[in-house]
Amino acid sequence: xxxxxxxxxxxxxxxxxxxxxxxxxxxxxxxxxxxxxxxxxxxxxxxxxxxxxxxxxxxxxxxxxxxxxxxxxxxxxxxxxxxxxxxxxxxxxxxxxxxxxxxxxxxxxxxxxxxxxxxxxxxxxxxxxxxxxxxxxxxxxxxxxxxxxxxxxxxxxxxxxxxxxxxxx
Numbered sequence: 001x002x003x004x005x006x007x008x009x010x011x012x013x014x015x016x017x018x019x020x021x022x023x024x025x026x027x028x029x030x031x032x033x034x035x036x037x038x039x040x041x042x043x044x045x046x047x048x049x050x051x052x053x054x055x056x057x058x059x060x061x062x063x064x065x066x067x068x069x070x071x072x073x074x075x076x077x078x079x080x081x082x083x084x085x086x087x088x089x090x091x092x093x094x095x096x097x098x099x100x101x102x103x104x105x106x107x108x109x110x111x112x113x114x115x116x117x118x119x120x121x122x123x124x125x126x127x128x129x130x131x132x133x134x135x136x137x138x139x140x141x142x143x144x145x146x147x148x149x150x151x152x153x154x155x156x157x158x159x160x161x162x163x164x165x166x167x168x169x
Contacts, residue, residue: 007119009058012111014051021047025064025119033120037127041066043081045119055090058115060122068131072147073139081126087118 009021023045030039043064050057065078088103096105106113133139 007116008112008114009047009049010112011049011051011056014049016051016053019049019051021045021049023047023119025123029116029119030066032116037131038066038068043123047115055088058087058089058113058118060085060087060115060118062119062122062126066123066127068127070133070139071131072133072136073143075140075143077133077138079128079131081123083122083126085118085122089113 007023011019025041025043025045027040030041041064043062043066046061046063048059050059061084063082065080067076068079069075070077086102090103090105091108091110092105093108136144
């Protein structure tokens with residue numbers, strides 16, 4: 001298993017057909033990409049590179065845990081993430097920009113591809129929009145108690161707003 005220091009796949013010397021790669025991303029990857037909202041995690045990456053004559057296909061499968069900050073109590077928790085992504089890479093002698101995000105073109109003389117950006121994007125879309133503990137019991141109880149003290153009940157509504165309730169009927 002490769003560490004995340006070198007996230008480059010040299011495809012030029014690979015045989016045609018399916019080739020398997022395994023990487024493990026750890027804290028150094030998360031520090032490099034600060035926009036992930038995490039500085040810690042452990043993610044296993046399984047890649048199947050299917051090589052053909054004028055193209056190859058990369059199948060990414062990620063599985064692991066990433067540490068995030070809970071939206072409710074602001075304490076750190078471990079979030080399990082899993083995802084799958086396919087990227088098609090075609091060779092070309094001229095500069096082509098594809099309108100399809102799943103297909104990229106690289107120079108026919110290239111011998112390797114850096115996959116770090118693809119992994120960054122895959123992890124980014126795997127992080128849930130709502131970041132909360134799986135069980136509310138795991139949230140910081142002091143923060144929850146403080147938040148509860150700020151809640152208003154329906155009986156404590158400012159009487160000046162009661163006139164607006166009549167408009168709603």
